[in-house]
Amino acid sequence: MCGIAGLLNLDGRPADRRLIATMRDALTHRGPDGAGMFVDGSFGVGHRRLAIIDLRAIADQPMTSPDGRWTVAYNGEIYNFQKLRIELEVEGWQFRTRSDTEVLLAGIVVFGVEETALRLNGMAAFAAWDARDRRLFLVRDRNGTKPMYVWRGPNVLAFASEIKAFCKHPKFKVKLNQAALREYFTFQNVFRNHTLFAEVEQVPPASILVIGRDGEHLKKYWDYDFSRSNDVDEVESVAALKGLMARAVERQLVSDVPVGAYLSGGIDSGSIVALAAGGVPRMQTFTAGFELSKAEGIEATFDERRAAELMAYSFKTEHYEQVMNSGDIRWSLPRVVWHLEDLRLGMSYPNYYIARLASKFVKVCLSGAGGDELFGGYPWRYYRVFRSLDKQHFLENYYAFWQRLTTGEERRQMFGAAADDEGEMFEVFSGVFADAGNVGFETPEQQISASLYFECRTFLSGLLLVGDKLSMASGLEERFPFLDNDLVEFAMRLPVKHKLADLEHMLQIDEDAVRKKLVAQEFSGGKSCLRQAMSQIVPPEIMERKKQGFSSPEASWYRGENAEYVREMLGPRDLACAEFIDPGFITRKLDEHMSGKANHRLLIWSLLCFEQWCRTFFGSQEVPA
Numbered sequence: 001m002c003g004i005a006g007l008l009n010l011d012g013r014p015a016d017r018r019l020i021a022t023m024r025d026a027l028t029h030r031g032p033d034g035a036g037m038f039v040d041g042s043f044g045v046g047h048r049r050l051a052i053i054d055l056r057a058i059a060d061q062p063m064t065s066p067d068g069r070w071t072v073a074y075n076g077e078i079y080n081f082q083k084l085r086i087e088l089e090v091e092g093w094q095f096r097t098r099s100d101t102e103v104l105l106a107g108i109v110v111f112g113v114e115e116t117a118l119r120l121n122g123m124a125a126f127a128a129w130d131a132r133d134r135r136l137f138l139v140r141d142r143n144g145t146k147p148m149y150v151w152r153g154p155n156v157l158a159f160a161s162e163i164k165a166f167c168k169h170p171k172f173k174v175k176l177n178q179a180a181l182r183e184y185f186t187f188q189n190v191f192r193n194h195t196l197f198a199e200v201e202q203v204p205p206a207s208i209l210v211i212g213r214d215g216e217h218l219k220k221y222w223d224y225d226f227s228r229s230n231d232v233d234e235v236e237s238v239a240a241l242k243g244l245m246a247r248a249v250e251r252q253l254v255s256d257v258p259v260g261a262y263l264s265g266g267i268d269s270g271s272i273v274a275l276a277a278g279g280v281p282r283m284q285t286f287t288a289g290f291e292l293s294k295a296e297g298i299e300a301t302f303d304e305r306r307a308a309e310l311m312a313y314s315f316k317t318e319h320y321e322q323v324m325n326s327g328d329i330r331w332s333l334p335r336v337v338w339h340l341e342d343l344r345l346g347m348s349y350p351n352y353y354i355a356r357l358a359s360k361f362v363k364v365c366l367s368g369a370g371g372d373e374l375f376g377g378y379p380w381r382y383y384r385v386f387r388s389l390d391k392q393h394f395l396e397n398y399y400a401f402w403q404r405l406t407t408g409e410e411r412r413q414m415f416g417a418a419a420d421d422e423g424e425m426f427e428v429f430s431g432v433f434a435d436a437g438n439v440g441f442e443t444p445e446q447q448i449s450a451s452l453y454f455e456c457r458t459f460l461s462g463l464l465l466v467g468d469k470l471s472m473a474s475g476l477e478e479r480f481p482f483l484d485n486d487l488v489e490f491a492m493r494l495p496v497k498h499k500l501a502d503l504e505h506m507l508q509i510d511e512d513a514v515r516k517k518l519v520a521q522e523f524s525g526g527k528s529c530l531r532q533a534m535s536q537i538v539p540p541e542i543m544e545r546k547k548q549g550f551s552s553p554e555a556s557w558y559r560g561e562n563a564e565y566v567r568e569m570l571g572p573r574d575l576a577c578a579e580f581i582d583p584g585f586i587t588r589k590l591d592e593h594m595s596g597k598a599n600h601r602l603l604i605w606s607l608l609c610f611e612q613w614c615r616t617f618f619g620s621q622e623v624p625a
Contacts, residue, residue: 002030002031002047002048002049002050002061002074002075002076002161003024003027003028003029003030003031003047003048003075003160003161003162003165003472004024004027004045004046004047004048004073004074004075004125004126004127004159004160004161005020005023005024005026005027005045005046005158005159005160005161005165006020006023006043006044006045006046006073006127006158006159006160007019007020007023007043007044007045007156007157007158007159007169008042008043008136008156008157008158008211009042009043009155009156010042010155010156010157011042011155012041012042013042013155014039014041014042015039015040015041015042015043015044016044017037017039017044019168019169019170020037020039020044020045020046021035021037021046022168023046023158023160023165023166023168023169024037024046024047024048024165025046025048026162026164026165026167026168027048027160027161027162027164027165028048029339029472029473029474029475030048030050030075030161030162030472030475031047031048031049031050031475032048032050032475033049033050033051033055034048034049034051034057034060035047035048035049036049036060036061036062036073037062038062038064038071038073038129040071040129040131043129043134043136045062045071045073045127045129046073047060047061047062047073047074049061050363050472050475050477051256051257052077052255052256052257052363052364052477053077053081053098053099053100053254053255053256054097054098054099054256055256055257056097058096058097059097059098059099059101059102061073061074061101063101063102063105064105065105065106065108065109068131069109069130069131069132070105070108070109070128070129070130070131071128071129071131072101072104072105072108072126072127072128072129073126073127074101074104074124074125074126074127075124075125075126075146075161076122076123076124076125076126076141076145076146077100077122077123077124077254077477077479078100078103078104078120078121078122078124079121079122079251079252079254079484080119080120080121080122080251080485081100081103081104081122081254082254084103084107084119084120085103085106088103088106088107088110091110093106093109093110100122104116104120104124104126107119107120108128113128113137113139113208114208114219114221117139117141117208117221118221118222120141121251121484121485121486122141123141123143123145123146123479123480123483124139124140124141124145124146125138125139125140125141125146125147125148125161125203126138126139127139127159133212134212134213135210135211135212135213136157136210136211136212137208137209137210138150138159138203138208138209138210138211139203139207139208139209140203140204140205140206140207141205141206142205142206142222142485142488143205143206143370143456143460143461143464143480143483143488144202144204144205144206144461144464144465145464145468145480145483146161146468147161147162147202147342147465147468147469148160148161148202148203149161149162149163149166149195149200149201149202149203149342150200150201150202150203150209151163151166151169151172151197151199151200152199153169153171153172153199154171156169156171157211158172159203162339162341162469163195163197163200163341163342164338164341166197166200167617174197174617174618175197175198175199176196176197176198176580177194177195177196177197177198177199177200178415178580179194179424180192180194180195180196181196181415181580181610182411182415182424182425183425183428184196184343184344184606184610185405185406185411185414185603185606185610186403186404186405186406186411186425186428187402187403187404187405187425187429187458188344188345188346188404188405188602188606189344189345189404189458189459189462190342190343190344190462191428191429191431191432191457191458192428192431195341195342196341196342196343196613197341197342197617202342203218204218204220205461206220206221206222206223207219207220207221208221220435223435223436224436224452224453224456224457224488224492225438225453225492226439226449226450226452226453226492227438227439227440227446227449228438228492228493229445229449229493229494229495229496230493230494230495231495232495234497234498234529234532237494237495237498237529238529238532238533239533240490241490241494241529241530241533242533242534244484244486244487244490245271245275245481245487245533245534246275247484247486248481248482248484248486248487249272249275249276249279249366249481250275250279251481251484252366252479252480252481252484253276253279253280255363255364257362257363257364258284258361258362258363258364259276259280259283259362259364259365259366259479260283260284260285260286260358260361260362260364260365260366261273261276261283261284261285261286261317261365261366261367262285262286262287262354262358262365262366262367262368263285263286263287263308263311263312263317263319264287264304264307264308264368265304265305265306265307265308265311265542266304266307266368266542267371267527267530267531267534267538267542267543268368268369268371268372268377268482269366269367269368270311270368270534270538270539270542271368271371271530271534271537271538272366272367272368272481273285273311273315273317273366274311274314274315274534274537274538275537276366277315277316277317282316282317282318283315283317283318284317284318284319284320284358284361284362285308285311285312285315285317285318285319285320286319286320286321286322286354286357286358286361286365287304287305287308287309287312287319287320287321287322287354288321288322288323288324288350288353288354288357289303289304289305289321289322289323289324290303290323290324290325290350290553291323291324291325291326305321305323307541307542308321309321310539310541310542311538311539311542314539320357320358320361322353322354322357324350324353326557326560326561326562327561327562328349328353329349329557329562329565329608330562330565332349332352332353333349333608333609333612334612334615334616334623335352335473336348336349336352336470336609337609337612337613337616338616338623339352339469339470339472339473340466340469340470340609341469341617342465342469343606343609343610343613344462344465344466345459345462345463345466346602346605347554347601347605348466348470351466351467351470351471352470352473352474355470355471355473355474355476355478356473356474358474358476359471359474359475359476362476363475363476363477364476364477364478364479365471365476365477365478365479366478366479366480366481367467367478367479367480368480368482369460369463369464369467369480369482369483370460370480370482370483370488371482371527371530372526372527373452373455373456373459373460374452374456374482374487374488374491374492375491375494375499375526375527375529375530376448376452376496376499376500376526376527376528377526377527378455378526379500379526381401381451381455382447382448382451382500384397384398384400384401385397385398385447385448385450385451386444386447386448387444387447388441388447390441390442391441394441394447394450395426395429395430395433396426398429398451398454399425399426399429399430402429403425404602405602405603405606406603408422408425410585411425413582413585414581414582414585415580415581415582416582432454432457432458433450433453433454436453439453444496445495445496445497448496448500449496464480494529498528498529499526499527499528499529500526500528501528531543554601554604554605555593555599555601558593558594558601558604559593559594559596563594566590566604566608567590569608569611569612570586570587570590570604570607570608570611571587572584572586572587575611576611576614576615576618576619577607577610577611577613577614580610580614581607581610586607589603589604589607590604
């Protein structure tokens with residue numbers, strides 16, 4: 001895991017080594033173990049290293065092929081690098097290191113860039129420079145686990161693991177992308193490739209951007225496909241999943257530094273720890289909890305420490321906990337926004353704290369992200385679409401649900417009458433399926449599979465971005481066993497009836513009654529195959545727990561202990577975001593929440609983040625250490 005930053009001067013000017021070093025060192029937190037640089041005429045790239053595999057200096061980056069043609073700078077880990085190494089040795093490659101970086105480099109030389117990207121089982125964002133043909137390849141892994149941003153400036157194309165590297169370029173100016181802002185305040189996410197920073201985009205997941213003398217070319221080399229389910233017996237599916245889970249965890253334990261794991265009270269992280277603990281003596285695990293004495297309603301249950309402690313005891317791990325209280329947001333928000341940059345999803349400062357805790361003990365941490373999106377962990381979401389009449393009906397139903405923050409009318413209040421964006425946002429939502437040729441919308445099973453496709457392309461993508469930024473803020477590498485290639489392929493072909501134990505029950509429910517109740521308890525059979533596969537190793541108390549996300553009790557805290565802080569940040573006086581959002585709208589939403597008339601916790605979090613974003617990137621507020 002590392003950080004990369006580089007540029008290609010499109011007018012042929014030599015790359016400035018000092019500028020590249022400055023851009024690179026803006027990412028020192030991502031790679032505190034070393035720094036490297038490569039310059040070839042108009043191209044240059046810098047690399048900050050977090051040493052995980054082959055810690056010797058000979059494995060430093062950027063790394064160049066023996067013939068001098070290819071140079072790579074790479075961020076991530078390749079879990080099948082030992083298998084690929086054997087294949088490449090058969091092809092005649094003579095290795096100088098034990099690193100996965102050299103395996104990546106050799107793969108590019110022997111197999112080509114696209115074929116190598118397809119063969120990688122891991123997480124990787126890399127830049128590959130072809131000195132002979134003067135071409136730059138920017139590549140992201142299948143799931144988009146590692147970020148790669150691109151800025152196109154006057155006669156320059158720059159790329160980096162984080163946007164803050166671009167801020168060091170003298171021609172880069174921070175400007176707000178208002179289309180991305182409307183998107184963010186609709187979905188609490190950004191579905192397109194752009195960002196809140198104008199002129200800055202992401203290379204899409206599973207894509208290769210090629211920049212050469214003939215211009216730019218973007219190619220997608222892989223996509224999720226839930227349409228080709230196997231007609232297999234459930235017993236066979238459960239047995240197969242047991243083996244795949246064990247192999248995925250074993251692959252992701254490869255490391256020359258200590259590996260730990262996050263441990264919540266759920267089946268996903270519990271399964272990973274159960275399988276990993278057998279291969280890691282005295283494994284270290286980490287849990288975040290919340291001080292709930294002032295929490296109200298359902299938020300009074302938002303703490304998973306007791307369940308995590310049960311699993312830690314069962315698996316004999318060395319267990320650490322961090323308890324967060326209402327005051328922790330004030331200290332952490334400037335740091336979270338500085339590192340996150342590209343705002344996504346809900347309350348994420350707990351992720352920052354738990355990664356910070358884990359980094360004091362290990363350099364690698366396993367995470368359960370991906371289990372819900374691949375194996376059907378959100379059944380209460382699927383009921384909204386599984387009776388859709390056709391594709392248009394499906395899109396309208398799901399679009400209504402995924403407007404997490406505001407409606408079209410509310411956005412007109414936020415941004416002014418000119419922001420009549422209902423058609424635009426629906427088009428953005430529908431665009432997720434634009435190149436998904438195999439997605440069907442006719443049967444309930446197809447509609448649920450379409451939901452899984454959508455959530456992998458959007459919600460999971462946001463989770464991975466947040467996880468990368470807030471773990472790397474502390475120099476910690478997160479790994480995701482559920483995103484192992486073989487496990488993903490299996491999940492995509494697993495029939496819906498094996499993911500949702502109560503599928504038949506769902507089909508018989510009175511939809512009007514459910515709309516009135518809107519409770520997750522109506523749909524409790526998610527991840528059925530995974531639950532059965534792990535039932536022999538995860539404590540029954542955990543298997544029987546109802547689904548609970550990792551969330552802080554913000555609704556209660558915003559009304560109580562944090563009310564003064566929220567008013568201080570979002571009051572009309574000295575509001576940094578007032579140029580972009582109507583202060584009166586913010587005041588009305590705060591009043592509705594504080595009085596108990598509505599629960600706007602998600603919206604308030606996003607307003608706090610955007611206000612801090614404006615103070616950090618537009619204002620003169622010093623970035624905290």
